[in-house]
Amino acid sequence: MKRRGLGLPFVALLGLAAGAARDAPRPVSLDGPEVYKVDWNTRALIGYDIDRDGRTDLAVLNNDRAKIDILYQVRPGERRPAKTRSNRWQPVLEDTRFEKRSIVTGGTMYALAAGDLDGDGRSDLVFTGKRDPLTILYQGKGDDWTRRRVIEIEEPAPWTGSLQVTDLDGDGRHDLVVLAKTRLLVFRQDDRGELNGPDEYTLADEGCYGLVARDLNGDRTIDLMYLLPKSQSAWRVRFQVEGGRFGPERVFRMESPRASLVPLADTTGGSPHFAMVHRRTKLVELVSLVARGAKGDPEEIRLYPRVFANASRGAREPSYALGDLDGDGRQDLAVADARSAQVQVYLQRGDGGFGLATGYPTLPEVRSIAMADIDDDGRDELLLVSTSEGTLGVSEMSGAGRLSYPRPLGISGTPLAVAAGDLGGTGDRLAYLYEDGGERGVAILGPRNPSGERRTPLDGLRTDPSALRILDANQDGRSDLAVFIVQSPMRLLLQDDAGAFVEATRETGYRPGLVDDLPVSALGTGDVDGDGMPEMLIAGEGFARSMRVDPAGQLVVLDQFNARDPGDTVKAAVAADLDADGTAEILLAIEDDESLQVLRRDEQGVYRYLAAAPVGSIDLLGTDVVDLDGDSLPDLLFWGADRFWWIPVGGAGRSVDTLASYESDLDEMVPSNLAVGDLNHDGREEIVVVDSVESRIMEILTSDAGRDWRSTLHFTIFEADPHYQGRTGTNREPRELLIADLTADGKADLALLVHDRVLLYPQR
Numbered sequence: 001m002k003r004r005g006l007g008l009p010f011v012a013l014l015g016l017a018a019g020a021a022r023d024a025p026r027p028v029s030l031d032g033p034e035v036y037k038v039d040w041n042t043r044a045l046i047g048y049d050i051d052r053d054g055r056t057d058l059a060v061l062n063n064d065r066a067k068i069d070i071l072y073q074v075r076p077g078e079r080r081p082a083k084t085r086s087n088r089w090q091p092v093l094e095d096t097r098f099e100k101r102s103i104v105t106g107g108t109m110y111a112l113a114a115g116d117l118d119g120d121g122r123s124d125l126v127f128t129g130k131r132d133p134l135t136i137l138y139q140g141k142g143d144d145w146t147r148r149r150v151i152e153i154e155e156p157a158p159w160t161g162s163l164q165v166t167d168l169d170g171d172g173r174h175d176l177v178v179l180a181k182t183r184l185l186v187f188r189q190d191d192r193g194e195l196n197g198p199d200e201y202t203l204a205d206e207g208c209y210g211l212v213a214r215d216l217n218g219d220r221t222i223d224l225m226y227l228l229p230k231s232q233s234a235w236r237v238r239f240q241v242e243g244g245r246f247g248p249e250r251v252f253r254m255e256s257p258r259a260s261l262v263p264l265a266d267t268t269g270g271s272p273h274f275a276m277v278h279r280r281t282k283l284v285e286l287v288s289l290v291a292r293g294a295k296g297d298p299e300e301i302r303l304y305p306r307v308f309a310n311a312s313r314g315a316r317e318p319s320y321a322l323g324d325l326d327g328d329g330r331q332d333l334a335v336a337d338a339r340s341a342q343v344q345v346y347l348q349r350g351d352g353g354f355g356l357a358t359g360y361p362t363l364p365e366v367r368s369i370a371m372a373d374i375d376d377d378g379r380d381e382l383l384l385v386s387t388s389e390g391t392l393g394v395s396e397m398s399g400a401g402r403l404s405y406p407r408p409l410g411i412s413g414t415p416l417a418v419a420a421g422d423l424g425g426t427g428d429r430l431a432y433l434y435e436d437g438g439e440r441g442v443a444i445l446g447p448r449n450p451s452g453e454r455r456t457p458l459d460g461l462r463t464d465p466s467a468l469r470i471l472d473a474n475q476d477g478r479s480d481l482a483v484f485i486v487q488s489p490m491r492l493l494l495q496d497d498a499g500a501f502v503e504a505t506r507e508t509g510y511r512p513g514l515v516d517d518l519p520v521s522a523l524g525t526g527d528v529d530g531d532g533m534p535e536m537l538i539a540g541e542g543f544a545r546s547m548r549v550d551p552a553g554q555l556v557v558l559d560q561f562n563a564r565d566p567g568d569t570v571k572a573a574v575a576a577d578l579d580a581d582g583t584a585e586i587l588l589a590i591e592d593d594e595s596l597q598v599l600r601r602d603e604q605g606v607y608r609y610l611a612a613a614p615v616g617s618i619d620l621l622g623t624d625v626v627d628l629d630g631d632s633l634p635d636l637l638f639w640g641a642d643r644f645w646w647i648p649v650g651g652a653g654r655s656v657d658t659l660a661s662y663e664s665d666l667d668e669m670v671p672s673n674l675a676v677g678d679l680n681h682d683g684r685e686e687i688v689v690v691d692s693v694e695s696r697i698m699e700i701l702t703s704d705a706g707r708d709w710r711s712t713l714h715f716t717i718f719e720a721d722p723h724y725q726g727r728t729g730t731n732r733e734p735r736e737l738l739i740a741d742l743t744a745d746g747k748a749d750l751a752l753l754v755h756d757r758v759l760l761y762p763q764r
Contacts (some may be wrong), residue, residue, distance in 0.1 A: 003618050027409070031763075031764055032376045032761040033761050034759070035757050035758070038758055043060075044061045044111055044160040047742065050726055051123070055744045056744075057098075058098065061106065061110075063108050066105055066109075067103060067104050071098035075099070101143065105132075108129055108131065109129040110129060110246065113126050114165065115176075117138070120496070124138050128178065133155065134151040134156065134178060135149070136149045136195070143700075151633070154180050154518040156180050157181060158179055169188070170221075173190075174189060184224065185200055190578070202309035203236075204552055204642075205231070208226040208227060216237060221240040224238045225237045225553075227256060233252065233253050233616045236252070238417070242349075242350075245355070249306075249308075251307055252656050253481070254656045257672070258276075258279050259673040259674070260403060261274040261276050262289070277689070287658050288659055289655070292654060306353055306645065306647070309642060317621055318336060321371045323380030324380050325347070330348035331349075331628055332354075333345070333354055334369055341363065341364040343366070343384070344359050345360060352629020352631075353629075354696075360403040362393075363389055363391060363393055365382055367386070368417035368565060372420035372429040373431055374430060378561065383430060384418070385415045390415070391408045392411055393406025412436060414497055415433065416432070416440075416466075417433045417465065418431070418432040425468070430446055433464075441457035458491065463485060466485065466486055467483075467484040468484070471525050474550070475548055480493060488516070504549055514545075515538060521623070522570075523673040526574065528546045528559060538573060539572050539588075539589075543572035544570050545557050546558040546559045561607045564589065564612075570589065571590065571620045572589040573588055574586070574587040575661055585598055586607050587636070595614045595615060623636070624636075660709055669691045670693060672732060673690050675750075679700065680763070682749045689701065690717070690737065692732040692735065696717045697716055700712055718755075737751070742762070749762045
């Protein structure tokens with residue numbers, strides 16, 4: 001008898017599994033399979049005690065019938081009374097282990113989870129779907145599922161592993177975590193049983209999957225992790241921080257696995273281990289996030305970015321500004337998104353990192369922002385340039401912590417960009433680019449000019465300047481100005497003894513070809529030669545250079561830092577002392593590369609390539625080097641089009657270690673998915689590996705010490721009939737695995753979701 005896509009008769013499947021267990025001494029012994037009918041388009045198989053009778057039940061999303069099917073585990077000989085009557089006699093033909101009930105949902109569903117989400121002691125169900133993004137089904141008395149709550153969230157992730165019900169804060173109540181398309185959503189249950197929130201955390205990259213809630217760093221709090229498909233930096237983690245919130249996204253170098261990362265029980269007391277199938281090698285691997293010190297091998301540079309994804313992602317590039325908005329002595333961050341007419345504020349926490357972003361309404365089409373204390377009240381104000389309204393506005397944070405809507409500053413002309421900083425000790429703190437009746441130039445504002453502004457026109461401009469930077473170009477201790485013009489050389493305005501700005505570009509030795517068509521991201525500053533004075537760092541094709549304007553007004557090259565490959569496009573260069581030896585290293589950010597090239601100075605004083613530090617990907621707009629966390633060590637800030645990085649130098653971090661690997665000696669076996677559980681009741685977990693694409697072989701791996709894995713059992717799950725013309729299921733069958741005690745004997749069993757069947761292999 002053929003059962004649609006199952007190539008072997010059920011009795012043959014039973015004999016195959018049992019025969020495999022008899023052929024050689026093995027620690028794992030399974031009966032079955034027992035076969036339970038479901039529908040073809042089912043997914044998200046979970047095991048949970050739904051009726052709270054002490055037995056694990058099964059639940060699955062049935063998208064063929066827009067229902068959730070629950071397979072209640074019953075005691076031998078027990079039958080549940082039917083909730084609906086049948087128009088025909090249905091005799092009991094077998095003493096089945098499960099009794100199926102269904103809950104109508106009415107739409108396509110993605111992920112399913114279970115837990116007590118209202119604190120009443122009953123198990124509830126929660127699912128994501130296409131029509132209703134997030135729905136909670138509350139269980140009432142007598143298997144009543146009529147009470148439900150539909151929560152409008154953004155488009156949920158369409159993967160099965162995108163929901164977690166767990167106790168995040170240790171208060172004994174279940175909380176809910178949802179992985180959506182662009183955000184991670186956290187709902188917390190209060191003491192009244194209400195789910196509050198969500199707290200929203202923007203993902204650095206869309207389309208993540210494989211959500212897991214687990215303590216990853218040994219601090220006894222639950223952290224969250226997920227994966228990015230088709231990436232070399234696939235493992236993403238958010239560690240729980242003080243106050244029960246979750247910190248910035250941490251990106252770890254690891255290629256995306258073929259399926260998910262499956263956690264093993266933490267019996268070692270160290271970092272938790274995870275099993276996966278390597279995408280390219282098809283090896284089964286055990287990996288872990290291992291703690292690393294800041295210092296180790298002197299030839300290995302470790303940088304650990306904290307990734308903050310912009311809450312709003314507009315079509316235009318965002319603008320960034322650092323300053324102390326709330327007057328607590330710490331540097332805060334503002335990010336302006338031109339499309340949404342709002343500014344995101346990240347207040348700095350005590351550890352030097354930033355908290356969650358808070359959005360405030362602001363001017364439309366904000367093109368440039370800066371921060372400075374322009375009224376000497378001990379707090380920085382936020383300056384914003386709106387191109388659509390032709391306004392230079394100022395916002396300030398109130399004592400209640402609210403950023404005010406910008407009030408316009410009284411200026412003449414149209415502002416184009418703004419910059420803030422110490423402009424030579426005169427008390428002036430604000431510079432902006434303007435266009436006024438065809439004249440373009442730079443204007444200075446500050447307490448020194450209460451009734452007006454000082455202007456320096458820029459001659460010969462055919463287009464508006466795009467950006468303005470404050471720096472000390474000639475190392476005389478006075479602030480100078482760099483003006484960027486698209487498809488034209490960067491212009492430098494040097495400040496003289498009287499505080500006036502004189503354009504160095506007019507000098508014959510300026511050499512504009514050195515800075516022609518320079519993007520803002522390509523200009524940085526840093527003390528490369530150790531004289532206490534920062535040089536300009538100019539990025540280019542195949543190298544970066546340190547430069548300054550000499551006393552004669554000439555733009556001179558002081559040193560050059562070659563990239564590893566002459567064809568590398570250097571987006572930015574950063575100087576920072578990474579190893580605390582008193583000499584700065586050079587970091588080169590290469591276009592379309594997920595690593596920073598690190599150059600170190602040798603005995604001859606030449607900077608040579610040392611190593612590549614993996615950091616992930618960013619569409620770079622600019623960089624800064626400041627001490628954010630007050631440890632007297634530099635912190636690296638990388639500003640991007642849709643995210644920014646905070647990289648504390650000298651801090652410890654974590655990286656991915658491969659602890660063990662296994663390669664099958666079966667000719668036809670190509671692992672595609674796996675599950676983990678104790679299938680021989682010895683207190684140690686086994687790994688169940690399936691080939692769900694070609695051979696449909698299952699292999700069970702055991703290990704004594706968690707490293708030397710070996711195969712103890714394998715068999716074919718089903719065989720395809722080449723002449724069969726009916727429905728064959730997905731391109732991956734079996735499509736899901738589950739290990740749980742499904743026979744109420746205290747032993748873990750194995751369940752597979754295959755075609756329109758659940759196959760159960762009870763542990764003997």
